[in-house]
Amino acid sequence: MDTLTVVGCQFGDEGKGKVIDYLSKKYDITVRFNGGENAGHTVVIGGSTLKYHLVPAGFLQTHVSVIANGVVINLKRLVEEIDLLTKFRKDFDLKISNIAHIVTDLHFARDAFLEKLRGAEQIGTTLKGIGPAYESKFGRYGIRMIDFNDEKKVREKLQFMGKIYQLPVENEQADSLFSYYNKVSKYVTDTSSYLRSSLDDGRSALFETANGTFIDIEFGTYPFVTSSHTTTLGVTEGTGLSPKYFSKFMGVAKAYTTRVGEGQFPTEILGKEGDKLRLFGKEFGTTTGRPRRVGYLDIPMLRRAVKLNSLDFVALTKADILGQLDNIMVGVSYEENGTEFDEFDPNSKVDRVNYESFPSWKDNRRNLEKYTEFIEDELKVPVVLIGTGEERNQMEVRGDWST
Structure with a gap:
């Protein structure tokens, strides 16, 4: 297959x-x-x-x-x-x-409540109710697509969810869900x-x-x-x-690194250089519209991703954006308490990132090939696709690779 x-x-x-x-x-x-x-x-x-x-x-x-x-x-x-x-x-x-769970208005409200409750420890959630929807799924009080075959069950589950979240549930909420469900039920x-x-x-x-x-x-x-x-x-x-x-x-990797929300980001670029890359790459969240944090490519992070996912290939995107910078850095290893290590650990603290420098390819296409070959050498996995623009057809296939 x-x-x-x-x-x-x-x-x-x-x-x-x-x-x-x-x-x-x-x-x-x-x-x-x-x-x-x-x-x-x-x-x-x-x-x-x-x-x-x-x-x-x-x-x-x-x-x-x-x-x-x-x-x-x-x-x-x-x-x-x-x-x-x-x-x-x-x-x-x-x-x-038919067994996918749905996200309700109660989940949206729960998401906003929890994020506010965290105060200074906010996660930076998209506030789309995703976490609470999975919470209700694993708490065994979620609503599945198949449940809409029984109107009474859906209304009872909504009421139960409202009691858990201590939120009022109006009949109109269930009516709205059924209205939308009826438009997709044939699928x-x-x-x-x-x-x-x-x-x-x-x-x-x-x-x-x-x-x-x-x-x-x-x-x-x-x-x-x-x-x-x-x-x-x-x-x-x-x-x-x-x-x-x-x-x-x-695995798909951007030629640099971005992140929305809080959390570790070893190669993050702050200041004017970061603002420049964010502007070049139009790095604003598709879902939230928030400015994304930006940083250089992180080889230890990609190395971990390759192993964890058992990757056979890598696709590199937005190479055209990164190439607009005059000098390009790549994080190649970390240091923690004076010890150097070369694989990202989400539970460890990074004191220092060691970088290698690469020339821009805005005037010399061969420099992009050198950058790509370096990534392949470090990850031991071939880079088979390179995104060179935002249009769907602006994609280069490397070598004789095919799916």
Whole structure:
């Protein structure tokens, strides 16, 4: 069977949407398996910029798009996205897991309450209700898509959730949920069974994660993380497929590093140089609009991502943006208490980052190739795609690689 799982190697916002959109035309099925509308995909087509959050990034080119069971769904947002994307594609086939959990207004309120309660220790959450939605899922009081077959059950669950959060629940909240659900109900199905039978029949599939490796709930910079499994380790749980169905793994890394929210960021660039890179790269969150923190490429971080995700390939994005700087630095190792180490540990403190310098490639394309070869030598994994612009077709394939 032909499958490829694509994950982010950093803190999210690596350009996975562009890579997945580019790759998806080669696959029969594209599958989103984690997160919610806290993630954002940006695809540029003929000068038109599309930004969406729940529908798989391969929606515009693949034959079938699947929102799997690991995703938490804001029904209102989903309806809006489908309405938007159908302006660009009419003949789509969308399938939504019947056991995916939904995000309610109560989750939004809970998210804002918890973030305010943290005070100076705020995480920097997107306030999209994602954490509370997973909280209710694992607390066994969440609402699943399949529950809408029983109106009484949904209303009772909302009331119970309101008691837990100590928030009032009006009938209109349930009415609104049913209104949006009815607009997408025709897409709801047992996606695990669909995927299993499709792959057994020889169809190909592209699996896409939301967010990045180092905001994974288990392996990220806890507590400054998201609430889902963002690595290749999450694809089995998020789809209901056993490990035997997953054959190849690709990591997407921005040519530099960015982060939204609080938490570790060893190679962060502050001051005017950081402002310049942020401006060049239009580094403002797709979901929040907040300015992203920016920094140099972090080899120890990528090294950890390669090992944790068992990556076979790496795609490098926004090389054109980084190339606008006159002098380019790359973090190659850390120091802590006088000891040098070369792999990122989300639970350790970095006292110092050691850098190597590279010349810009804005006037010499060969310098980008040297930069890429250095990354490959350090990671022991081939860089097979390089993003050289924001348009979907501005992607270079290196060597004779193909999916």
